[in-house]
Amino acid sequence: MGKQLIYSVYFILPILLLWGAKPAKKGEWNDGLSLSQTKAFQGFLAICIMLHHIGQKTCASWLFPKSRIIPGLEFFVPIGYILVSFFMFFNGYGAYKSFHTKKNYLNGFVKKRVLPVVLSLYSTTVIFFIARLLVGEKIDGQGAFFYLTSIKLCNPYTWYVIVLPFFYLAFYFAFRFIKKDGFAVAATTAFVVAYILLGTSIDHNDFLIRGEWWWNCVHMFPVGMIFAKYENKIIPHLKKYYLIYAIVAVAALYPLYLYSVYAQDAFSYYGENFFAPDKVMRRRLTLLSQVFVTMDFVLASLLLGMKVKIGNRFLKFMGTITLEFYLIHGLFVELCDHTFDGGVPSPFHIKNVFLYVLVVFALGVPSAILLKKFHGLILGTGSKKKKQKELKKAS
Template sequence: MKQLIYSVYVILPIILLWGAKFSGFKNFNEEFLSLKQTKAVQGFLAICIMLHHIAQKTCASWIQPQSRIVHGLDIFVNAGFLLVSVFLFFNGYGVYKSFHSKENYLNGFIKKRILPVVLALYTTTLIFFVARLLIGEKMDGKQIALYLTSIDLCNPNTWYVIVLPFFYLAFYLSFKFIKKDGLAVFATTAFVIAYIVLGTNIDHNDYWLRGEWWYNCVILFPVGIIFAKFENKIVPHLQKFYWVYFAVAFIGYYPVYRWSQGVCGRFGYYGEEWLPHNIVVMNRLISVSSQAVVTTLFVLCVLLLSMKLKVGNKFINFMGTITLEFYLIHGLFVELFGWQFDGGVRSPHHIKYVIVYVLVVFALGVPSAILLKHIHEIILGKRKVSAKASLKISA
């Protein structure tokens, strides 16, 4: 039964490639950056992020006691920043393309782009807060306030949806008040770089910017914007020398990844307890620079594959419609069925076999994400409560 977890390495390619169409050696998938394709890719990656979070509960090297470690998802333990880098690239690419293709795009930008993310953050925060109370976590008034504001993450997987609204806001302010496109791109990029530098100056803690995962892949947001700005030059160039770039990117990826791991092992993000602050910051800047290289290369590999392979089937297309909600809510079930809930309270039920753990998290995460999406759409005015539902409520 334990070995069944390795079946995910067969199932995942099937999920991705089912219904996929290869464009041929000389032709290209002209829709590789279309909304439909990018949503399908993100739907697939959302499943991979779920596996990443489960891997951190089952086979991460830091699990104590180590007798709890069950191998199988090891490849996903350190993959989170790579997977999220793709989302950030598409976030940046999407807002820039929309700004230039949709009239008056910035009108209502905060309501359309920022508010849904903030709403999703706090609805799931409330759900996690209730779950923490029900499993018996002890909290004083200060901790309750910290949890409910998400200053201390009640839902441990929310750094991305805390950071993203600030990047969106930087984009909005830059493109609203700076008329020259290049300067607006520069201003947004400068904001993200300043955020990264700020992150390297903050030691590990229990609050915002609590560790390197808050900033080690965010450079892909402005990279997505820059790619979109120069797309008409970049894409033809990639197509002209496609097989050269393909070979270099895919052959070079693993050595570059191992090089980055070596850099992080040599310099790293820790050391605040035994090194001078300026040395710690320098080490973090070196480490994050190496990870900027590997995340950019990872996204390039995804783009090169997409240029030849048109992906999409009913399953990953559907997952692409609930990506945000699934990203935020599946972690509740990761916590409930692991050894212990985030924060140290024992989980109410530990699932022994990892493959069963995966299936239960997914089976509960998907309908929860669908329900959350419906609730969010009702709150945002995108969906009306049906007449039958209204009658039941009033009754």
């Protein structure tokens, strides 16, 4: 019976998402792009990402020996990039909207946008480095250098905060030095595309850009910018043909996902394992299938958000610690797994998956709160009172 408890997450999650939700009346629209709504949904997705990471440790097909596999979270194992695509979309959307709505937005941009992300990377890197030493991992001088510089990920869940500052910097330089808005958007888009082309040309490895998860959803950053640029035309169009778009977007999501699974089997991100001469093309064809499914996921989410306002105290709270929770919960995922990031045995292995989830969440939330407070003290923002009321658009 204890093993079956994990399936309760499939009932708990819809309750968490829809508790307090308010459908819009006929002929009325909810602002699906409001800061409160997008933050609440990101808080929900952060929990799903936690389940994705735990699923990879408990029931992924690649686990060995097979006796380690404990069913329950299979649904979450392959969809991590789909979940993160929503974050990437709003990183791009928010940067563009803020540039056009906030006076002198680029002044202090690096401090406001880039530095907090970099600080998050290295603070959790140090925490993970200490944890690795405490659990008994043997680290020589070179290994310490690789870990502490994040050339090799000490915190294995930090690829997102490594690539995001580069996208923000590309945005900053483009909009600082290119006067025409369309050209600035194109320049930022070109940078992200160049990163994807570079990523697809690199074999799987133990260092930077080590696998497809480093780039298979980052295209949503420029998509978010482009959406923001043409929002005044897109939103009225979506409202005019809402029912058609909503039905198609929701109905297409699963078939597109199945096609992405087929593409991974047919073309493979791992073509180098078979010494395929066309391995780069194989990766890009596989990536194309995931471009379709991530774009449809975000579109479907936005369309549903136009008619249903989500948000309750729990999701609003989670939305305030999303980045910190994303980065620190993995510490407890590793401590409660069989091995700590594939190395030495983990000290607190938990066999019951439901208990595993509860422990990671129960420790991850207060740790994220402390981490946020620490970052606030370092950046000088911890003592400031919140002056802004809910913004009309995400930023």
